[in-house]
Amino acid sequence: MLETQVVKEYAYELGFDTVRITTAEAFTEAKGIIKERISRGLMDGLPWYTSERADVSCHPDALLPEAQSIISLGMTYLTEQPGNEEGEGPRGRIARYAWGDDYHDIIKPRLQRFAEWLREYTRSELGSEAEARLFVDTGRMVDRAVAQRAGLGWYGKNTNILTHGWGSWLFLAEIVTNVPLEPDEPLKANCGHCEICLHACPTGALTNPYELDNRLCISFLTIELRGSIPLELRPLIGNYIFGCDICQEVCPVNKVAERRLGLRDQQGQPQFVALEAVNRRSTERQATFQPHQEFLKRPAVGSEPELIPLLALSEEEFRERFRHSPIKRTKRRGLLRNVCVALGNSGNREAVPALIGALHDQEALVRGHAAWALGRLQGLEAYQALQAALMSEEDTEVQQEIHCAIAMFGEDK
Ligand code: B12
Incomplete structure (x- = not known):
């Protein structure tokens, strides 16, 4: 062996x-x-x-x-x-694994x-x-x-x-x-009675302990789903525009890891001795934790980018900006769809002009979600833009989205 x-x-x-x-x-x-x-x-x-x-x-x-x-x-x-x-302006959130x-x-x-x-x-x-x-x-x-x-x-x-x-x-x-190697034993650790993650998921995607309903997971909805995000789930997505970390962020084991490995102090010095030594089962190899440079936040991507400028991205700009990032997976239309949802959830009327612009995006998927966001944000300007868009819109799904959005307005626009 x-x-x-x-x-x-x-x-x-x-x-x-x-x-x-x-x-x-x-x-x-x-x-x-x-x-x-x-x-x-x-x-x-x-x-x-x-x-x-x-x-x-x-x-x-x-x-x-x-x-x-x-x-x-x-x-x-x-x-x-x-x-x-x-x-x-309003900001979106990106799951940690995609910052770099x-x-x-x-x-x-x-x-x-x-x-x-x-x-x-x-x-x-x-x-x-x-x-x-x-x-x-x-x-x-x-x-x-x-x-x-x-x-x-x-x-x-x-x-x-x-x-x-x-x-x-x-x-x-x-x-x-095909090489025989000495196997390790499974760990005895478990989550005990803790169920914080199950209750924290905004969409209820963790239907039981150890069980995820893919169709409800914000990570699926914002990354893997190619088409429209179901209407009833959109308000629950908050400002996530790529992936989701909620069930990881609330986890006490993760909080301990973050604190212990953390992160550098203000002078740029590592604060803690890493647990690497424990994991290697070697006491001699004490080392301080060095984050992998590749996964550091990229300035072009960020972790909480401003949303409104993202709506103006051309295909080429999208490709250039996210060339090295996992975000390229959504393609421009997927990301802009998510941006519309996050803007609709932001409650920030500053987004209305950009969303009105997106009602004329080349992608039907983006136009439909922009309509929904305008319905969420309300106001006369949004209402009139939706009415006008209905006159020229040829895609039946987008027409449907606009009708739904218009129905979201009350008597006093
Ligand atoms: C499909 C997939 C997804 C789907 C999820 C569908 C699903 N239900 O798994 C979507 C797109 C939603 C997704 C999301 C994410 N993903 Co993903 N995904 C995968 C992929 C490609 C396959 C996973 C799979 O096989 N799922 C099938 C289900 C049935 O398997 P399972 O959830 O592991 O189920 C096991 C447990 O439930 C366990 N079990 C069942 N009952 C019980 C009872 C007890 C008592 C116990 C102890 C265990 C237990 O047994 C099951 C079978 O082994 C893997 C890569 C790969 N090739 O494996 C990455 C992978 C799982 N994803 C990963 C990541 C990082 C994520 C996200 C965190 C990304 C993000 N921030 O948005 C989220 C996390 C969401 C979540 N809470 O799971 C990492 C996970 C790393 C880790 N530390 O676990 C992987 C391993 C990729 C990688 N190579 O690093 N993902």
Whole structure:
């Protein structure tokens, strides 16, 4: 058997914050739960998330026939709390994981280097090259089930994997290999009686402990959903325009992680000794926490950008601004749809002229949500603009949205 510790050390060298090992046995329990959730419609809205996918993602040997071990990896995206950004207008919120660079672009190359190293290492140590398959998020793998069984963390009731060091503020990735490695034990930790996250979710997406209804999750509604956001859910989204962190932010384990790893003081000095040492089970390697630079807030993206200027983004400006960011996933029309909803929820009438402009956007999706936002914000100017737009609008769905928006006005516009 290979020296497992050497493999783990190399993961740290590559910049992963935590690493554990599990076997390549099937994830039978996870498969049963996933299939049951699909059949109850809890995964609806993600057409690629099928029962057949679970047959592969829960069977590592379907991904690599001789699979023996899975190296489960975590990389934290906790970074400094952002300072105030310039500007006075209403602001939107972006989930923390998207403040910086796209994690797929950061983690994939490191996994590739890991696999290359593993091949070389096994050639010299065992005389034959290891085979390895790499996964981060988009691959057909159950990232969280792997992390749980490997003891990298435990399932929180909000369904995220929690760790002692970083709470759930970390990305998961894995390498499936045919090399036998000594497996770690699952952790005994759990959420106890705490159910804060279940009650904090504004849309009630956490229907039971450890159970998420995808169709209600703000993360799904603002990132993955391609079409219109259901009318009844729009007011509940608040000012989130990409993803959502509410169930993570309220989690006591996350609060402890934030305080302990935190963040630098005003002189730019790290305030706390990281728990990295604990996670590595080594007392010699005391180190201070250095946030990954790649996940620091990008000025062009921000964490709470001003909303009104976003409505003026052209396709090209959108592509340029979000080129390296996970936000590119929504495409311009998805982001502007979300911006309209956030402006409608802001109660800020300053947004009315920009929303009237958006009633003439090239995208029907944006026009429809701008109409809804004007209905929320009310006022004569908004009312008249909606009436005028109805005369020229040709898309039947948008016409419907405008009718609904007009119906939101009372007698005294
Ligand atoms: C689809 C998906 C989504 C969907 C969610 C659909 C869903 N219900 O999972 C949407 C788009 C909404 C989403 C949102 C988010 N996602 Co996402 N997503 C995924 C993806 C691609 C698949 C997840 C999956 O398989 N879900 C199926 C369900 C059934 O699995 P599950 O929720 O893990 O269910 C398990 C538990 O319920 C457990 N269980 C069931 N009953 C019980 C009972 C007990 C007692 C216990 C202990 C456990 C338990 O068993 C189930 C099966 O293993 C993974 C990447 C991957 N390839 O795995 C990322 C992933 C899960 N997402 C991630 C992130 C960061 C997020 C967001 C935080 C992003 C954001 N800020 O907006 C939110 C979090 C929302 C939430 N509370 O889960 C990370 C999570 C990292 C972590 N620390 O856990 C992942 C792993 C991506 C990555 N590689 O880093 N996501």
